[in-house]
Amino acid sequence: xxxxxxxxxxxxxxxxxxxxxxxxxxxxxxxxxxxxxxxxxxxxxxxxxxxxxxxxxxxxxxxxxxxxxxxxxxxxxxxxxxxxxxxxxxxxxxxxxxxxxxxxxxxxxxxxxxxxxxxxxxxxxxxxxxxxxxxxxxxxxxxxxxxxxxxxxxxxxxxxxxxxxxxxxxxxxxxxxxxxxxxxxxxxxxxxxxxxxxxxxxxxxxxxxxxxxxxxxxxxxxxxxxxxxxxxxxxxxxxxxxxxxxxxxxxxxxxxxxxxxxxxxxxxxxxxxxxxxxxxxxxxxxxxxxxxxxxxxxxxxxxxxx
Amino acid sequence: xxxxxxxxxxxxxxxxxxxxxxxxxxxxxxxxxxxxxxxxxxxxxxxxxxxxxxxxxxxxxxxxxxxxxxxxxxxxxxxxxxxxxxxxxxxxxxxxxxxxxxxxxxxxxxxxxxxxxxxxxxxxxxxxxxxxxxxxxxxxxxxxxxxxxxxxxxxxxxxxxxxxxxxxxxxxxxxxxxxxxxxxxxxxxxxxxxxxxxxxxxxxxxxxxxxxxxxxxxxxxxxxxxxxxxxxxxxxxxxxxxxxxxxxxxxxxxxxxxxxxxxxxxxxxxxxxxxxxxxxxxxxxxxxxxxxxxxxxxxxxxxxxx
Numbered sequence: 001x002x003x004x005x006x007x008x009x010x011x012x013x014x015x016x017x018x019x020x021x022x023x024x025x026x027x028x029x030x031x032x033x034x035x036x037x038x039x040x041x042x043x044x045x046x047x048x049x050x051x052x053x054x055x056x057x058x059x060x061x062x063x064x065x066x067x068x069x070x071x072x073x074x075x076x077x078x079x080x081x082x083x084x085x086x087x088x089x090x091x092x093x094x095x096x097x098x099x100x101x102x103x104x105x106x107x108x109x110x111x112x113x114x115x116x117x118x119x120x121x122x123x124x125x126x127x128x129x130x131x132x133x134x135x136x137x138x139x140x141x142x143x144x145x146x147x148x149x150x151x152x153x154x155x156x157x158x159x160x161x162x163x164x165x166x167x168x169x170x171x172x173x174x175x176x177x178x179x180x181x182x183x184x185x186x187x188x189x190x191x192x193x194x195x196x197x198x199x200x201x202x203x204x205x206x207x208x209x210x211x212x213x214x215x216x217x218x219x220x221x222x223x224x225x226x227x228x229x230x231x232x233x234x235x236x237x238x239x240x241x242x243x244x245x246x247x248x249x250x251x252x253x254x255x256x257x258x259x260x261x262x263x264x265x266x267x268x269x270x271x272x273x274x275x276x277x278x279x280x281x282x283x284x285x286x287x288x289x290x291x292x293x294x295x296x297x298x299x300x301x302x303x304x305x306x
Numbered sequence: 307x308x309x310x311x312x313x314x315x316x317x318x319x320x321x322x323x324x325x326x327x328x329x330x331x332x333x334x335x336x337x338x339x340x341x342x343x344x345x346x347x348x349x350x351x352x353x354x355x356x357x358x359x360x361x362x363x364x365x366x367x368x369x370x371x372x373x374x375x376x377x378x379x380x381x382x383x384x385x386x387x388x389x390x391x392x393x394x395x396x397x398x399x400x401x402x403x404x405x406x407x408x409x410x411x412x413x414x415x416x417x418x419x420x421x422x423x424x425x426x427x428x429x430x431x432x433x434x435x436x437x438x439x440x441x442x443x444x445x446x447x448x449x450x451x452x453x454x455x456x457x458x459x460x461x462x463x464x465x466x467x468x469x470x471x472x473x474x475x476x477x478x479x480x481x482x483x484x485x486x487x488x489x490x491x492x493x494x495x496x497x498x499x500x501x502x503x504x505x506x507x508x509x510x511x512x513x514x515x516x517x518x519x520x521x522x523x524x525x526x527x528x529x530x531x532x533x534x535x536x537x538x539x540x541x542x543x544x545x546x547x548x549x550x551x552x553x554x555x556x557x558x559x560x561x562x563x564x565x566x567x568x569x570x571x572x573x574x575x576x577x578x579x580x581x582x583x584x585x586x587x588x589x590x591x592x593x594x595x596x597x598x599x600x601x602x603x604x605x606x607x608x609x610x611x612x
Contacts, residue, residue, distance in 0.1 A: 114509055134507060165503055173504035176497050181511040183561075184490045186568025187547040191482050191540055193571035196602040197471055198479035199578050201440060203420055206575070208514045209487040213572035217565035225559050234497055235552050239545070241493040246541050253531050255489075259523035262492025265499035266519035269512070272505050296502040 001061050002049070002072055004031050004042065007088045007113060008063025009125035012040055014158040017127045021056075025049035031122045046072075050079035059150050062087035062095070066226050070098045077102040084144075086111045086151040090174070091227045092138055092167035109151045110138035110167055112174075113160055120219075128159065135160035137301070138167045139291045145283035152282075152301050161274070162301040164291035168230075175230035180238060182212050182220050183231075189213040277301045307367050308355070308378050310337050310348060313394045313419060314369025315431035318346055320464040323433045327362075331355040337428045352378075356385035365456050367417075368393035368401070372532050376404045383408040390450075392417045392457040396480070397533045398444055398473035415457045416444035416473055418480075419466060426525075434465065441466035443607070444473045445597045451589035458588075458607050467580070468607040470597035481536035486544060488518050488526050489537075495519040583607045 001012045001024040008024065012035070015022040023041035026032050035042035043049050053060050060083045064072055069089065076085065085108045087095050092110045099108045115133035135155035137148065152162045165173070189210040192198050212220075224231055245258040277299040280290055291301070307318045307330040314330065318341070321328040329347035332338050341348035349355050359366050366389045370378055375395065382391065391414045393401050398416045405414045421439035441461035443454065458468045471479070495516040498504050518526075530537055551564040583605040586596055597607070 114507060134509070136507065163503075163506060165507075169501075169503055170507075173501050173507050176501055176504040177508040177512040180497060181494060181515040183548065183551060183564065184494055184515060185511075185572075186564045187544045187551070188487060188490055189568045189571035189575065190547055190564075191486060191543045193574050194543060195475075195479050195482055197475055198482040199575050200469060200580075200602060200604045201420060201442065201471075201476075201479050202483040202575060203440070205487040205491075205518045206483040208517050209490060210568075210572050210575065211514050212511045213568045214576070215569070217562070217569045220565045220569075221561050224561050224565075225555070228555050228559050232552065232556055235548065235555075237497045237500060238493045239548060239552065241496055242489065242541065242545060242548075245489060245493070246538065246545065249531070249534050249541075250538055253534050255527050255530050256523070258489065258492045258496075259526045259530075262495045262516075262519040263521070263523045263526075265495035266491075266516050268499050269495065269505050269508060269516065270520070274506075296506060298506045 001025065001063055002046070002076075003063035003065075004035055004122050004125075005063065005065075006116065006120045006122075006124045006129075008061065009035070009122040010127065010129035011061065011063065011088065011113075011158055012042075013125060013127035014130055015154065016040065018157040020154075020157060023049065023052065026122070034122050046075050047079050050075060053083050054080035057083065059084045059086065059154060061154075062089065065089075065222070066091065066094055069095050070101070073098050073102040073104060077104060083107065084147040084150050085109075086137075086147075086154070088113055090223055092136075092170050094226065096138075096140070096167050105142065107144060107147055109143055109147045110140075111151055111155060112136040112170065113155065113158070114178075115160075130155070131159035133160050134163050134300075136165050136170050136295075137162050138170065139164045139288045139295075140167050141288070143288060145281075145287060148282045156302065163299070164277075164295040164301060166292055169292070171227055172230045172233065175227055175234040179224045179227055179231045180234045182215070182224060183235060184238065185210050185213040186220070272298055274298050274300050307331065307369055308352070309369035310341055310428050310431075311369065312422065312426045312428075312430045313435075314367065315341070315428040316421075316433065316435035317367065317369065317394065317419075317464055318348075319431060319433035320436055321460065322346065324463040326460075326463060329355065329358070332428070340428050352381050353385050356381060359389050360386035363389065365390045365392065365460060367460075368395065371395075371528070372397065372400055375401050376407070379404050379408040379410060383410060389413065390453040390456050391415075392443075392453075392460070394419055396529055398442075398476050400532065402444075402446070402473050411448065413450060413453055415449055415453045416446075417457055417461060418442040418476065419461070419464070420484075421466075436461070437465035439466050440469050440606075442471050442476050442601075443468050444476065445470045445594045445601075446473050447594070449594060451587075451593060454588045462608065469605070470583075470601040470607060472598055475598070477533055478536045478539065481533055481540040485530045485533055485537045486540045488521070488530060489541060490544065491516050491519040492526070578604055580604050580606050 004026040113135045310332040419441045583600045
């Protein structure tokens with residue numbers, strides 16, 4: 001486990017709790033001491049942690065912030081280039097690019113556990129963070145079926161539900177349902193604060209619509225700015241819908257199109273159901289495409305059933 | 307009580323439960339029968355209900371949809387022009403205009419109980435609908451202090467907290483904190499539905515941000531189209547914030563301004579506290595301005611304290 005912050009630290013705890021052998025690296029000696037004091041196997045020596053991974057043919061998990069992924073990938077290329085490799089960083093394409101740059105792509109399958117809190121750091125972590133959460137495991141062209149199964153099995157061991165998805169499609173999807181909601185919440189909060197009386201009258205629709213604006217701005221920026229290309233597309237779609245609605249409200253006092261479509265879309269979301277992906281062993285002909293189709297349709301991967 | 311739908315029907319129940327004498331009119335004989343069967347005093351004869359109000363110098367409450375307010379005001383002008391008059395319709399300026407057209411403004415003070423459910427009609431009503439809810443009682447130039455006190459006392463008897471506000475300022479405020487959130491939720495739901503994978507991955511931020519898109523589109527349209535002028539202003543503010551953020555994201559990959567301001571605004575909202583308005587008897591010099599200031603500052607009117 002390379003990085004013992006909220007996600008990496010929680011995953012180390014979850015995997016040990018599931019009976020797996022796992023050890024961690026963190027560059028801060030204080031964090032390493034805290035992890036050791038809690039009974040975990042941790043070190044501040046990255047090269048040593050990686051040499052041990054190479055010896056034991058371990059699955060390496062990159063759990064550091066996006067800007068540091070490149071440095072960590074360089075160390076992996078130097079000390080453990082043959083190990084299976086994944087990550088737990090939210091935006092997938094930049095991680096994939098950094099890993100490719102160091103020649104590690106053949107043994108890499110990306111991941112994104114959709115879990116978190118407003119807190120960060122080792123102390124904020126806990127083994128149950130991933131229980132019932134969605135964990136995206138990427139299925140890009142060239143993905144190794146054995147590595148894919150290793151990564152998905154780890155996520156299942158951590159308590160998560162695995163949704164297979166292509167990296168670029170994942171990034172576009174989270175722009176729509178995670179990053180865009182943050183931008184709209186920030187804008188709504190600001191418009192509400194434009195009137196003292198408005199804040200005095202604010203009730204349910206404003207409270208819910210601005211909830212995620214309570215997230216620390218630096219976390220929102222890290223997510224959104226790290227996925228700017230996809231986010232610009234989603235934001236443009238929202239701006240077009242709102243601009244058209246504005247024109248229709250001004251000219252015909254009519255909001256039928258926006259409200260009918262929005263209501264149908266919300267119903268669609270409410271009625272979506274998850275199902276288990278069965279009889280689809282990574283490695284069979286067409287497995288990547290089938291996994292991606294299954295993920296889009298609400299399927300979750302549970303285990304090798306063949 | 308003129309109109310026995312969700313709001314009028316709940317208010318009739320609440321006032322009778324508070325020990326007050328109250329009777330209702332509804333144009334549908336079925337609704338009148340249902341109200342009578344539940345033990346309430348109701349009639350389908352509008353003129354008779356109004357003549358009785360004139361005889362007993364009752365406070366008349368307009369509780370019909372906005373498009374019918376003019377007709378009802380005409381009947382009041384014919385049969386009970388001297389009675390104190392209020393309403394429970396959401397957008398205040400159009401009601402005020404309709405009432406003024408029939409010469410009833412001197413005895414009129416508007417109201418807006420900020421309570422409701424997705425349901426409608428007599429059967430959906432209940433006496434506790436207003437318990438703890440904010441009830442805006444309007445304070446416009448020329449408002450009669452005795453009528454104001456009568457209306458506010460009725461709202462308090464129904465269990466609500468009275469926030470005083472000018473009609474136009476109320477309409478502008480609810481555009482910001484109630485009608486704009488609906489438009490953003492509709493747009494967000496539609497953008498989410500633009501990707502199957504997005505709906506499969508949607509979690510907390512999307513669920514909360516689209517919650518009110520589950521409201522029946524005709525109810526959303528009635529609110530928003532009935533307050534179009536104020537809503538266009540609020541929507542333009544949101545569009546400007548989002549368009550500026552889009553430009554900054556595209557050019558500098560920077561969302562600092564939107565996220566810092568949005569976060570501060572949400573904190574501002576979370577930290578707002580209600581206080582009791584004390585020692586402010588309607589009719590004292592400057593009472594209207596003082597009540598409006600107190601409402602903006604989060605004050606609620608509880609009773610005459612002088």
